[in-house]
Amino acid sequence: MTGRTLTTAVALAVGVALTVPPVGLAAASAPARTVVAAPPTALAAPDIAVSNVQAHLTQFQTIATGNGGHRRAGSAGHTASVAYVRAKLQAAGYTVTEQTCTSCVYRSNNLIAEWPAGPADQVVMFGAHLDGVSAGPGINDNASGSAVLLENALALAAQRPATITKRVRFAWWTDEEQGLNGSKFYVNSLSATQRGYLKGYYNFDMVGSTNGGYFINRLTSTTAAPLKAYWDSLGIGPEENVEGQGRSDDYPFQQAGIPTSGYAAGASARKTSAQAAKWGGAAGSSYDPCYHRSCDTTGNISATHLNRSADGVAYAIWQLAVGSGTPGACVGGQLVGNSSFESGTTPWTGTTGVITSSTSRPARTGSYKAWLGGNGRTGTETLSQSVTLPTDCASYTLELHLRIDTAETTTSRVYDRLTVTLGGATLATYSNLNAGSGYVARTFDVAAYAGQTVTLTLTATEDASLQTSFVVDDVTLQAG
Structure with missing residues (x-):
């Protein structure tokens, strides 16, 4: 997530089975109360293996280590990260394109992948920024969101659903840390007709914070309904992502009138006592103590948050674009x-x-x-x-x-x-x-x-x- 605070323009002058993490990946403290461990059963969304997501994080860490310790946009580390994701997607059967961002602070590429099924004028899009800051490898910020989306894209390809009701598009943005520049460039490149095809954009930025919370962008919106339904099924009690408003790649889409939502586990803001009582963790401490620091490594990840985010994304994809045809598949509210x-x-x-x-x-x-x-x-x-x-x-x-x-x-x-x-x-x-x-x-x-x-x-x-x-x-x- 970019550290730059962006002011939201408001008109009118107002406004899952949980997996034990392997060595080196810390899980968040367990809440004091019992939660429901099973995902909703109405939709046949796959259970995303958190170990596969963690394997992608290890690759991003290796890339950063071999390229000056970081994956900043325009750097060799970022270029290698794009190449890693692209190779995985192409092998899985995606239509993959790289878009050069000519207005970015660091000239570099967005990566766009689309599953070649479903109506082209009915698109749901899932995005995460792939770049990090130069201070460290950027594993929680934001290899975590990038890896969650990559494994979900691979799971969709592996399932190859017979029926797709909407076109599913994934994006890995560049130059987010310099001011959301990659996603802005992409949105500005779309015609009015192409924007109209986008029925929802979902953003995932920092979903593995070690002292994290469970936050959803535009929590009460229609767009957020499937993300919220999954976390509600776990008894989590998600909250609005106040800290992230205007600070990540959903913002350019929102400004263009495209419905948005997404998951986050929190950055440098501090966990409240009420949140610690509900979710576990340390009250008064940052959600991510290594935010924009050199210690943002694979050791700076909560496998529990990572797993719940990954499975929630899968549930949303199946609810929005696949479904199972099972009677009772209602995500209401x-x-x-x-x-x-x-x-x-x-x-x-x-x-x-x-x-x-x-x-x-x-x-x-x-x-x-x-x-x-x-x-x-x-x-x-x-x-x-x-x-x-x-x-x-x-x-x-x-x-x-x-x-x-x-x-x-x-x-x-x-x-x-x-x-x-x-x-x-x-x-x-x-x-x-x-x-x-x-x-x-x-x-x-x-x-x-x-x-x-x-x-x-x-x-x-x-x-x-x-x-x-x-x-x-x-x-x-x-x-x-």
Whole structure:
């Protein structure tokens, strides 16, 4: 993970069976309570052998030792690391390309590998930075994420699933430590159409920290659901990756409007007492005591964190792109991202200023809500979000809380409207005739969209005079 702090631009001025590690690989202290050791059984994801992941780490350590002690972007150590990963992927049958980053601080290559199956316009992408700092071999930061992805890619190739529902793409980024430059270059090289093909990007940066935690990027988002479901099945209780926000390669994707998530075990921030009680380890100490130091070697790895991350990635790949066709393969929960509008605009898109904390129309919860209309002049305002509904759940319920205030005096004629659509189909239309006091819950059965990625859209239209405000808050889509 880059040590440079990047400020996130926020619009609106707001915001597994566990394996005993071999000698030289330290496991994290065990939590005081018992956790469930078995992975979810609904999907036939492979159990990733942590020993195979550790073997890749040993290779990266050997590469660093033979090339000046590090694998910094542009160095011989980084070039050799790229060659090692590329050879493994090509032998497994991947379509592999190297992309030269001409805008990087150290001119060097990204490595992109794609499994040649599944629809080319439906892509899920998994990435990790392969470079390290010049101070040491960079085994946790970030050979750990790189090795986890490499072994998952090899496991997918070995399984050769008969059915692939989405194209699976892997990436190993360069020049992350100098400011996320490799991933920025890649995202900027994509056309608008190519960006639209990317249905999710998953980032893995420092997943073997010896005093680590269990962190997920955008924990409550739809994109994070499979990663969270796996760790929830182990009783881990993951938390939001606050330390890593804006500091790793998911950030350029997020800024481009592509849904993102990922795992992390933590860097230089210190573990709290509550986290130590939940996960084990030392309170008050850094998650990774060798962060950006020469001691970031194969001895600086928790095999437990490494194993749980590797198996969680496999579960996500199978959930998102493979599946088993087994009835009951439901990864449910809350599917709408930023459902209460408290976290800026992402992943919502639409008319600027619709998400607001204006006190003239209070939010139902928190400070922010979506306020469409209310202008008293002819116009249209929209707000939308792409949502992926899992398969084989028992129920799918969309709910939004709507407050309608109007200056119209008629009790019989419609002048202003709010339309709720999902996947292009109209679920409901509300108007000035539905005005009342306070928020009213509106619910819809959307089981017809199971297994689909659809767009939820709110559209408000007003006529030439007398405003009607459609204020929406706490939008959820629960699958279970």
